[in-house]
Amino acid sequence: MADHEFDLFVIGAGSGGVRASRIAAAHGARVAVAEEYRVGGTCVIRGCVPKKLLVYGAHFAEDLKDAKRFGWQVPDCGFDWPTLRDNVLGEVDRLNGLYAQTLTNNKVEIILERATVSGAHEVTLASGRKVTARYILIATGAHPHVPEFPGSEHGITSNEVFHLDKLPRRILIAGAGYIANEFAGIFNEFGTKVTLINRSDVILRGYEEAIRDRLLQISLTKGIEFRFNSEFESIERQQDGCLKVKTSGHDPVEVDCVLFATGRVPNTTGLGLAEAGVELDDKGAVVVGEDNKSSVDSIYAVGDVTNRVQLTPIAIREGQAFADTVFGNKPHKVDYDNIPNAVFSHPPMAGVGLTESQARNKLGSVAVYTSDFRAMKNVLAGRNERALYKMVCDATTGRVVGLHMIGPDAPEILQAAAVAVKAGLTKDDFDRTVALHPSMAEELVLLK
Numbered sequence: 001m002a003d004h005e006f007d008l009f010v011i012g013a014g015s016g017g018v019r020a021s022r023i024a025a026a027h028g029a030r031v032a033v034a035e036e037y038r039v040g041g042t043c044v045i046r047g048c049v050p051k052k053l054l055v056y057g058a059h060f061a062e063d064l065k066d067a068k069r070f071g072w073q074v075p076d077c078g079f080d081w082p083t084l085r086d087n088v089l090g091e092v093d094r095l096n097g098l099y100a101q102t103l104t105n106n107k108v109e110i111i112l113e114r115a116t117v118s119g120a121h122e123v124t125l126a127s128g129r130k131v132t133a134r135y136i137l138i139a140t141g142a143h144p145h146v147p148e149f150p151g152s153e154h155g156i157t158s159n160e161v162f163h164l165d166k167l168p169r170r171i172l173i174a175g176a177g178y179i180a181n182e183f184a185g186i187f188n189e190f191g192t193k194v195t196l197i198n199r200s201d202v203i204l205r206g207y208e209e210a211i212r213d214r215l216l217q218i219s220l221t222k223g224i225e226f227r228f229n230s231e232f233e234s235i236e237r238q239q240d241g242c243l244k245v246k247t248s249g250h251d252p253v254e255v256d257c258v259l260f261a262t263g264r265v266p267n268t269t270g271l272g273l274a275e276a277g278v279e280l281d282d283k284g285a286v287v288v289g290e291d292n293k294s295s296v297d298s299i300y301a302v303g304d305v306t307n308r309v310q311l312t313p314i315a316i317r318e319g320q321a322f323a324d325t326v327f328g329n330k331p332h333k334v335d336y337d338n339i340p341n342a343v344f345s346h347p348p349m350a351g352v353g354l355t356e357s358q359a360r361n362k363l364g365s366v367a368v369y370t371s372d373f374r375a376m377k378n379v380l381a382g383r384n385e386r387a388l389y390k391m392v393c394d395a396t397t398g399r400v401v402g403l404h405m406i407g408p409d410a411p412e413i414l415q416a417a418a419v420a421v422k423a424g425l426t427k428d429d430f431d432r433t434v435a436l437h438p439s440m441a442e443e444l445v446l447l448k
């Protein structure tokens with residue numbers, strides 16, 4: 001290994017790259033990681049973490065209202081966006097420092113520059129410096145897709161949304177995936193008039209139908225407007241600064257902000273990968289095998305840049321598996337079955353395993369159990385918002401193959417229940433467990 005400057009050169013210090021660097025270094029490898037923006041990557045800097053903090057911030061709108069029904073004399077409170085924004089960004093700075101420190105403590109050299117691949121064992125930094133390594137790991141993540149049409153440059157993406165100078169009075173959110181629905185919920189709670197626009201007529205494609213329908217109903221009741229089967233035609237900035245947006249099949253709408261949440265594209269443009277012989281798919285993602293190895297023996301890739309499952313815990317597991325396999329003499333692979341997922345909407349959704357229609361296609365005969373209830377807290381608060389839990393079982397064996405829910409704290413409850421689904425437990429196993437009363441989670445062992 002000594003003929004190369006490093007044993008491992010990682011491009012991108014996000015969820016996957018940080019884990020791979022740290023673990024490879026702990027296995028004794030000489031590791032460097034290049035980062036062109038901020039150590040921590042999308043999740044920490046402009047994804048899961050600041051997003052979840054905004055979700056918490058937004059939910060106070062409902063909590064403060066409900067508190068009055070629980071006897072609290074809450075004055076009419078105003079919301080100050082700059083305070084929340086700056087506190088969230090402060091927390092991001094703290095985490096950014098901690099991630100950098102962890103790498104340094106593990107003797108990983110951090111190079112704060114853009115890096116490109118210039119050979120099977122060579123990386124070129126923005127400064128012109130060339131570095132050689134026995135292995136190169138591509139962990140460059142993905143970036144938001146912005147559709148091309150006249151005036152699309154006036155819109156922003158999730159990269160900018162955490163830095164807004166002021167809260168928009170009206171926002172148009174494009175897309176119907178989890179990021180679009182989460183920001184629709186956040187801005188709606190802050191008092192912004194939210195319109196969501198989507199090319200098709202469904203939200204959250206791929207999630208359990210009954211659960212996403214429930215979110216749609218609740219979102220409509222909360223005042224979020226949906227424009228389905230509609231495409232952008234143009235955005236024009238008006239003299240007063242607002243944006244006039246024309247979309248097909250609807251009247252033009254005036255808003256203060258357009259947020260594109262229309263998918264994420266792997267970061268491989270200009271990276272030198274194709275030139276080095278690395279195969280990319282039609283979306284630009286690095287094609288890798290189960291061992292995360294690309295078509296070039298010395299170049300591996302993990303995380304969003306491979307476009308397998310774009311979630312932080314998956315990027316982390318892929319980074320760990322890569323480092324253990326290549327440097328730790330502990331080969332293992334990531335298991336992609338039964339990955340729990342959540343949408344941090346208001347209320348949140350969470351699920352694991354097959355949806356009912358996926359299970360019917362795969363297994364033929366399925367048994368479905370549901371609980372449609374109003375959380376005790378919502379009853380006293382006078383909040384007419386019902387939770388829905390749905391369990392999908394293999395009708396032959398009783399094994400739970402899918403569990404899906406929407407309601408307060410659904411992600412917190414689902415994470416624990418996902419252990420049971422992953423372990424292959426049956427509906428009987430759930431029913432044998434005594435209910436923890438009174439709780440919302442007890443519905444899981446009382447499903448009919």
Ligand code: FAD
Nearest residue numbers: 012014015016036041042047115140141303304310311312
């Ligand atoms: P990233 O974390 O994106 O890291 C890649 C890094 O590489 C970046 O820091 C980038 O600057 C750097 N880089 C790129 N090119 C170069 C180069 N040439 N040279 C040097 N550095 C480079 N996932 C969840 O599991 N739960 C959530 O709730 C969730 N919420 C999200 C909310 C939003 C708004 C977004 C955008 C994403 C969210 N995600 C969530 C997805 C999650 O953030 C990603 O799946 C995860 O960060 C992927 O990790 P990664 O290591 O592949 O890439």
